[in-house]
Structure formats: structure tokens, C-alpha cells
Amino acid sequence: MTELTPTPTIEDYLGIIFTLERDGEEVIGARLSELLEVSAPTVTVTLRRMVRDGWINITPARKIELTPKGVDAAKAVIRRHMLTEWMLAKILNLPWSKVHEEAHRIEHSISSEVELSLIDKLDDPALCPHGNPMPGQESISSKWKPLSECITGDKIIIERIHEFLEEDPVLMDYLESNQIVPGKQAVINEILPFNKTITLKNESGIVTLGLDIAKSIYIEKQH
Amino acid sequence: MTELTPTPTIEDYLGIIFTLERDGEEVIGARLSELLEVSAPTVTVTLRRMVRDGWINITPARKIELTPKGVDAAKAVIRRHMLTEWMLAKILNLPWSKVHEEAHRIEHSISSEVELSLIDKLDDPALCPHGNPMPGQESISSKWKPLSECITGDKIIIERIHEFLEEDPVLMDYLESNQIVPGKQAVINEILPFNKTITLKNESGIVTLGLDIAKSIYIEKQH
């Protein structure tokens, strides 16, 4: 319970743990190691510090659980991340595909005063620019379906690119330049399960996506 | 010459060294120790890393000098600091007295893309919100005189609060609430050298400042 404010590293861990918990995924060290791109021993010792400082508990079955204090800190860093993304996108006009990685560095330096000011200027958004829900607004995104579950001919609106896809800047650039961004319409053109691809047609033409990627893109069907 | 990008700590050192050099002050470790509020041995080892990585040279007489690479990095961090201050002040409406310390944390996470966008949105300012010159714009502030050199009855305009005063949040709050901010008018009311104070009168009433502080506040005389 020593630390009052998490370090940037701990904030990164908290954010990922919160998101995994939110999604009902198993929260274990191996997942963090992958998502944070650090070695397994690094995760072991960092989790040890996090337990010591009261951010998480680790069950006998090695599952990681946020403490109430950990939940608060995780929500704060995610809120600041998403608000910073909006600031970069709307106020500074950075490309949609770039705001995540910029915000990821800046988020750790945002005070609650700046956060409140951003909430005010940005009209208290419920979603980030990629359609992911602000902590507490999960119900909004829960009605959308994965793009991977569509069938040929479906008319859809892209609603959400999952947080974990945002980590890949090459993918994000591909999505942006092919108009796979929230609010854009598309029609499912072709699904090739043996090839693990799904092809859609939108304003920018024909776009093919891997099915694994399509599982983390959420859409609304149009009638 | 190992490091491409300075760490936040090194950026702090670079900024202070640049500012001391700009002001013609003696750039030695003891000064850094004071201004950065770290111990002398910490400065010794950090400067050693900075020499190793090509940011500075240390003369046989122990004077610290930025290398060309060090100058570039220092200018960049100061530019980003000042642009961030303006963003916080003009776009997010944070109080003038608070933007320095907020920007001091954020400045290390600003990419050149964000920097360019800020320059655009903020119309390429030549001064920071406290009247200190952007690197390369030193000539603008060189015509102002220290407030401490005024005489009773002088009508003045406050132009600049020196960077090193910005470090004291209590002082900054005092200055803001007494309208000692760039652009504000005042008249010198009383100077008490034996007391080391100078008193002025402005819209907000009568304000007394210590002479040491007044040495780092720059003004323009009105005729």
C-alpha cells in the first residue's frame, strides 16, 4: 500500500489488467507479457511489486485481480488515455491511426486538473476515437457484434476497433486508409473461412481483412 | 553518442544547461544540483552519462558545455515545454500560474508531429506564457529591464517572469493573483533597499515583491 501514484509502467499494467477483466479474459502473467512485450520474469517481479503496493491480488490459481484501489487507478489512466486521444484527434488534428501511440506516452503525465478540463472541452465523451468505451460506459459497446460474425451481403457500420488492435501502427494505418473507422459504412463482399479472410466494400473500394483482426472489430448491422 | 533520444531526466538537465548558457551564467554542477533539487553526487554521475552520450562536454575547469547535438535536444525540449504551456493556457484554460508545472511533466512525451501541430494551432509563438523567449527568439526579451532596476514613479508593463521563478508554485500563485503577469501595467510605488523590497501599484492594488524576485521579472518602461 506504499505507493500513492502508480509509475508509468504500473499504469500500463493496470490498464491492460482492467481491459482483460472487462472482456472476461483470463488475467495471467503470460497475457501481460505478450501485450506489454516484456519478458516473463519481468512480469513476475513487477506483479510482485504491484501486490506489495496494493494494486492487485494474485489468487492461489495465479489469476490476477485488481484491488478497489487498482480499479480506481486503472480507470483513471484509461480515461486520461482516451481523453488525450480525443484531444490529439479533434483539437490538434492528428491522424486517427496515430493518436493511440501518442496518447499512450502522454497519458501518464495528465493531472486531474487537465483531465477535468479535457472532459469539459470534449463534452465528456463515452467512447474513445476508436469506439472503445470509457470506463463505466461499457454498455454502449456491448450491443455491437464482431465483424467476423457477419455473413455475405450484410450492410454494416463500423463501430469499434478493439484496444489491443490499436497497438499495431501498421494495421492502424491500413485501417484508416481503407476507411475501416467508426461511423463508416460497408457491405460484406466475401468470406473465405479456409483462407481466414473477410472482404468488404466501402467508399474506398474493396478491403480484405484477416478473420482474427475481424474478431476485434465491432459493427452494427443496417436493415 | 549512444542515445538517440534523451530520457526525461537528461532533458531536464539539457533545458537548464541551455538556459544558464543563454543567460551567460556559469554552468557548473553545483548550479544544476540546486535548480534540479538533486544531490551533488547524483549530478556528477548524470553528467558523466551525458558526456558519454555526447550531449555535453566538461572543460578541464569543470564548466559544462552543450555539444551541437545537446543544443538541438535542449532547444527541442524547451520548445515543447513552451508550446505545451500555451496549449494548457489557451486551449484548456488552465491558470497561468499552473501551466509550467503541468507542462514540465508533459513536455517529455511530445513528438515532433504533435509539436508541429501545436505550432500551427498556436500561431508559432515567440514567447512562452510567462514571457520567456522560445529558443532562437532571445532578441525579443533582451530589450526588457529587470524590475529591480526601476525607480519610484516609473510606469511599467510587466513583460517576463524568468524561467527559474516558474519553479516556485507558491510564488507563481502570488504573482498571478496580484496581476504580476505579462502585459499588465503597474507603477513603482516604493523601493526599500534596506528591506530588499519593491512595492508597486496596479489594478489589483498594492503589491510588495522581494528585490531578489524583482531581479528576475523584466519590464518595459512606459513614457
Next chain:
DNA sequence: CATTCCCTTTAGTATGTACTAATACCATAC
């Protein structure tokens, strides 16, 4: 049952950034 796979941990190391205590160096002043 043994092998394999996934996961975690231990052991040892490195680096940046901090500290205190003690030492050393130099110039100026008495």
C-alpha cells in the same frame, strides 16, 4: 506413463536515477 506445451519462478545481471557519508580540491580570507 512419458512427452510436450504453457506458464511461472529463480538466479544472475545491467542500467538509470536517486541517496548519504566521507573525502578531496581549490581559492579566498583572516
Next chain:
DNA sequence: GTATGGTATTAGTACATACTAAAGGGAATG
């Protein structure tokens, strides 16, 4: 010329964050 004050360094330590190599555990699968 010795004392003082300002400055810098060495020595030893601490902590957060990273790594590799190696070992250990548990579950599933042949």
C-alpha cells in the same frame, strides 16, 4: 599558512525496470 566555503568526487547503497538462462510445475495428449 591555516581555516573556511564552495565544489566535486568516491564509495557504498537502494529501487524500478529490464534482460537471459535455467529450472520447475501442471495439464493435456500421444
